[in-house]
Amino acid sequence: MRKDNSDFSTAFVSEAGSYIDNRDYFAFMETDDMACYVLADGLDSDQEMRSAEMVVKTVLENFMEKPSMSKRRLMRDLREAQEWLQFESRRVRLKASLLMVVTNYNKMVYVSCGNVRLYHFRNGRLNFRSKDHSLAQSLADDGRIPDEATSTHEERGNLLEYLGNPNGVHAHYAKKTQLADGDVMLLATSGMWEDVELAEMLGALEEAKDPGMLTDTLEEVLLSKQRRTVNNYTAAAIYVNKVFQEKPKNRRKLIKRILIALLAFVIVGGGAWITLARMAANKAAALETMIESAQAADDYARAGDYAKALKSYSEAKNAAVKINDKIHKRLYTAEQKVSQLMVDGDGYVEKADFTKAEASYDKARKSAGLYPPFNVKDIEHKIDQLDSYAETASWMKDGDLKFQGGDYTNALKLYKKANKAAMESGYTSAQKELEKKITETNDKLTAIQQQLKEIQAGKLQAKGDRLMKDLDYEGAIDAYSGAQEIYQEIDKLESVLALERSIAKAEEKQSAEQQKNGQLPAGLGLSDGVLNDTDAGDAASEASSSAAATSATASQAKAAPTASAGATPAKREASPTAKSGGTGDGNAASTKADTSKEQGTADSASKAAGASNSESQDQAAANGK
């Protein structure tokens, strides 16, 4: 209850002067927490509408709805009053000056529009006075006339602002002023302040003990001037006998609040600062990255490594986007494009699409002139080389065709030719491919050779096996050794080992045989040979009686020229099958041998012929010689 704990008293006098109508209007309202005093001066001469009354009532009604000292609120009230006046201005433009004082019994604010004045007295002296919205006041503000002259200057009634102004309302709101016990506020319309000077007001104030006395004295002073025409006049005095004392603020609470506010500020401000610092650091890093990437990209572009240049330009561009550097972004984008074109061109070259490569290079060449890192001559050189590349590529293609057709030797030749051309023209990508192809072709050839050798070795091994079965250990060892040699050559060590075992076995058997034969007469062998010489067919039938004799004969038949006569029919016999394959031939021979074991030497001779194949035929012939 602020009102009960303060003491404000109000009195006013308002008269029409020498006119019939009093167009001034004063009203006030004191609520428990706030009080509002409003004085208005009607400026128009409408016979029916009372503009001052209208605005005062509007303002007070609004105040009553929601008492407030805020500027926004009070201005809104004023605007409403203005709108009301404008709405009612049908015949005559309704106008009014208005002064509104609002207090919470401790502090006061006021809003003024026009030339109704507020005088605030403290300790018998003028504390402040509200300013008029008149031309005289603006002249005084400019220092062209003294401030005291505003009450008498001819332009005092020339108002620049007032309620009802078709150009809108522009009121002055004065901020809160602390009231003190004994303060006096005087609200006066121009009818009063034009004729009662400030000194007279102060004189009246000195004598007056209460507001009623003050206003009466002021009226007396005004009327004592005995003007021929006396305007409407109003004076309202408010005596602030006791100001509402605000509860002393809790210091600790205040400090606590300040500390909390400071803490919040430090947290928010610190956060913001850190964020800003990070942003700045990120920006600096991005800038550095941009410069470094651009430098690297330029170096790569100069060196002709467009793929790397493309990557670096892309990085530089991204960094430029990050720091919002539009100029560099545009530059790097363009350079990136050129690099991209070059990389695309290289890609087409790799794919051997030389038309597209040329188009791409050509585009790059056109743009490259604008950007110094790119070497136009290098690009032109690339374009020039495309023809030789195309030739190389066509050779390679031919080579591929040959390769597919199994013509490895010619394919190799073409590949080598293309490789040479690629090396000369610096067609590195093709060169690599060609080297790979050459290796592949060589491998193919080597594999074929190896297979051949394997077959040879297989044949020899089979021959060895057959000879073993025929108990021709010597021959078997020879055949095995030959096969082993071949296997050794082609690094088939397992087969080498297996053959080693076979040889060992053969040697073992041979030595066992020799031991056995050691008891036989050496001449038997000779007689056998003679027998062979005379009639191979008969000898074969006879030889079946003794296996040892047969082996001896076979070894002799190899050495003796006569054996060739005996071998020939066997050879003839084996020849039809020998054509179809060495191994089969060998087997067939062996089966033959199995079926007619009794034939002895003739069979062994045919076995030797079968195993030796065409080569061994030559050998046999040589041996025969």
Next chain:
Amino acid sequence: MQPYFVVCGAAVLFAVLLIIRIRLTRSSSSRTVSGIEIGNGQTIGSRSEQDDYFSSMTTPVGTLAVVADGISGLANGRMSSTLAVTTFTKAFAKLEDATNLNGYFAEAATQSNRGILQNLNGQGGGTTLAAVIVCGYQLYYGAVGDSLITIYRNGHFQTVNSKHTAEILLEERVLAGQMTSEEAKTSPVRNQLVNYLGYEGFESMELGNAPIRLYSGDYVLLCSDGIQEALTEIEQEEIMRKGGTPQEMADAMIDTINDKGFKSQDNATVLILAIG
């Protein structure tokens, strides 16, 4: 050689003098143009004759504008307004400086009053009169009767003179306690003129104590009561706000009155002075 020099010198001198003369005439004429622009408009209304009369003139002293509204119909009204306006303009033409313009107003008013009374010869008649002199940026005025002088500034009107009607007397009677304010407001003689030219009891016209300061962009309007009755302040404001030359504004006012076509439309006259 010598005569050629003389001839050339004379030619140069002639040219220089000619240029100076052109400049001088141009500046003086432009001063008039940029100084004050005047527009006027008049309508007879629904009356049988035009009793309003107006005139404006510019002399080295300043610009005079006069509007007079003749009373009592027939030839007396027209005679009175014409005589008053003519007297004012003739006296103004004779004026040599602006030192005593209020004296000029008083003198011309007295002279007009005398002349009208002589011509009326005991018959009824007379005229209201509103006169202004714009001298630089100062406005001097004299008015008698109910013709109004207003200033249009920053979008609104300021009334310069007061109407000399019975309202003043009624107010005095109210203040003296002889009648109530309600009676005064409803009195039938409320709009009756109490002071005009051609009135035997005429003493003086209303004069400004001090000249009113004018500003560039201001408009000074002199209106006979035919205008004030037909057009509201708001309507006048709207016409003025639309802008244009003073003549266009005056024409717009008269057109609006004619459009309204009131049955008892009084003669209406408006003079608009635009202050450059």
